[in-house]
Amino acid sequence: MKLILLGAPGAGKGTQATFICQKYGIPQISTGDMLRAAVKAGTPLGIEAKKVMDSGGLVSDDLIINLVKERIAQPDCAQGFLFDGFPRTIPQADAMKAAGVKIDYVLEIDVPFEAIIERMSGRRSHSVSGRTYHVKYNPPKVEGVDDVTGEPLIQREDDKEETVAKRLEVYSAQTRPLVAYYSDWATEAPDEAPKYRAISGTGSVEEITERAFKALSN
Numbered sequence: 480m481k482l483i484l485l486g487a488p489g490a491g492k493g494t495q496a497t498f499i500c501q502k503y504g505i506p507q508i509s510t511g512d513m514l515r516a517a518v519k520a521g522t523p524l525g526i527e528a529k530k531v532m533d534s535g536g537l538v539s540d541d542l543i544i545n546l547v548k549e550r551i552a553q554p555d556c557a558q559g560f561l562f563d564g565f566p567r568t569i570p571q572a573d574a575m576k577a578a579g580v581k582i583d584y585v586l587e588i589d590v591p592f593e594a595i596i597e598r599m600s601g602r603r604s605h606s607v608s609g610r611t612y613h614v615k616y617n618p619p620k621v622e623g624v625d626d627v628t629g630e631p632l633i634q635r636e637d638d639k640e641e642t643v644a645k646r647l648e649v650y651s652a653q654t655r656p657l658v659a660y661y662s663d664w665a666t667e668a669p670d671e672a673p674k675y676r677a678i679s680g681t682g683s684v685e686e687i688t689e690r691a692f693k694a695l696s697n
């Protein structure tokens with residue numbers, strides 16, 4: 480199973496990715512998590528990406544495309560993978576097409592922008608694994624602490640209110656066009672295009688997982 484999770488910042492891609500990846504036994508490829516790991520490690524990529532990420536902009540297509548191509552060449556991706564936060568621009572989607580990467584499903588998670596602001600302001604993350612919680616909607620078992628490792632949770636740099644507004648703007652301008660890109664392709668060339676499925680991302684985490692599983696089963 481190869482799939483793309485599409486959705487605005489804070490739509491719940493990372494949250495649902497965990498359950499979908501568990502069910503299908505595939506790795507989660509989150510370009511955001513990969514970039515944050517590079518920032519933490521202080522690699523040249525991380526140094527270049529940090530400024531852009533903190534401002535809410537997008538890292539250059541070339542960098543991201545190379546990062547993803549390297550990642551999907553790893554043996555654990557042979558049976559499939561889930562893209563979370565990639566592709567995020569038309570050139571990124573075109574690069575996958577040109578490389579002959581055949582995706583089975585594009586699953587769009589749709590959440591109104593008002594709900595997103597609240598989700599991001601309450602988000603807490605485990606920086607090493609990328610596991611995500613919400614102080615109110617998806618709290619860890621022990622406040623401020625990751626369920627699996629017991630390590631402290633942090634608030635992401637780009638979850639400040641001004642940066643969130645910029646990220647939503649960038650999403651509308653550069654990523655949202657992928658909705659038409661994939662849904663038109665699925666209509667025009669159903670045999671070669673990924674199946675396009677859209678679900679509402681409003682409701683409890685469990686309800687959305689159920690919707691996602693159902694959408695991916697037909």
Ligand code: AP5
Nearest residue numbers: 488489490491492493494510511538564598602612613616
């Ligand atoms: P990235 O890490 O991909 O961030 P994003 O797309 O902005 O998405 P988020 O991780 O913010 O949200 P999410 O949809 O995963 O939601 P989550 O599950 O955490 O990218 C960060 C940056 O890296 C970008 O801005 C860019 O600079 C760069 N970058 C990354 N990929 C790139 C690319 N391909 N090209 C160029 N640049 C790239 O949920 C959010 C919160 O809501 C959590 O607190 C969660 O607990 C809570 N929540 C989840 N579900 C529910 C629910 N049903 N009800 C209530 N709360 C919920």
Ligand code: ZN
Nearest residue numbers: 492493509511
């Ligand atoms: Zn995420």
